[in-house]
């Protein structure tokens with residue numbers, strides 16, 4: 133597995149031990165702006181992590197001064213490249229394919245069986261918000277500056293924010309406020325409206341606390357943790373009735389796990405969680 137991760141050029145993957153991985157956007161000279169290469173690497177990385185039984189929780193962060201400044205505007209021309217004699221229907225099909233590809237790379241985060249905690253700092257603009265809404269837990273430093281910036285570059289956000297934000301945050305007036313104005317908003321405001329669950333004074337404090345949270349989750353039964361992510365994602369996208377049916381069907385097999393007895397015995401006797409076999 134490590135060999136695969138080492139092939140990535142703009143994403144860094146570190147095994148922190150205790151089944152916790154740290155994944156970093158690693159293009160600090162451009163404030164982690166996302167070109168097609170890093171976009172694809174995000175997708176590859178989360179597909180590999182999904183299969184990697186040495187990883188039970190992921191921390192996603194950005195190297196350097198900022199989490200991510202969004203789409204690489206230097207490379208934006210790929211969207212309206214001169215397609216020679218292609219007519220609009222054919223140009224449209226080509227763009228459709230590109231947008232779907234770009235959407236899918238972030239959806240791999242949402243679909244990853246392991247919980248992903250995103251720890252943001254500095255600028256978190258445009259595609260950075262798309263990424264964050266595909267993650268399971270969002271935290272930031274208090275000086276983070278966030279923006280659903282797409283309107284400012286003349287487009288409707290199309291790689292996740294407009295689709296996932298209404299599932300993350302209940303206040304649709306606030307969603308439309310930030311998405312239509314593209315204004316910068318603070319970590320405090322994001323916390324107030326529920327986009328973030330915690331805000332930290334410094335980056336160091338954030339990384340320490342997030343590592344503790346990741347370690348705690350990773351110490352628990354992977355059958356319990358991964359089942360919980362899976363069912364919560366299903367519940368987000370379906371009716372309560374469908375989702376109750378889904379969890380009952382899911383647990384038809386999962387309740388036969390050895391983890392159930394081991395974890396319950398430890399819980400009952402007030403002992404720490406025991407080690408669990410790889411999943």
Ligand SMILES: CCC/C=C/C=C/C(=O)SCCNC(=O)CCNC(=O)[C@H](O)C(C)(C)COP(=O)(O)OP(=O)(O)OC[C@H]1O[C@@H](n2cnc3c(N)ncnc32)[C@H](O)[C@@H]1OP(=O)(O)O
Nearest residue numbers: 161162163165201202203204205206255257258259281282
């Ligand atoms: C189908 C497409 C789907 C995806 C859509 C996604 C859309 C979006 O993400 S919309 C948001 C796009 N991003 C932006 O509008 C931000 C652009 N950047 C800035 O406004 C400023 O750079 C920023 C406010 C972040 C920081 O300003 P500051 O004065 O502190 O630094 P700079 O000198 O501007 O930047 C430092 C170097 O980083 C490069 N850089 C920063 N952001 C980007 C970017 N988004 N794309 C490309 N390059 C970026 C900047 O050019 C500097 O590089 P260098 O000149 O080589 O030093």
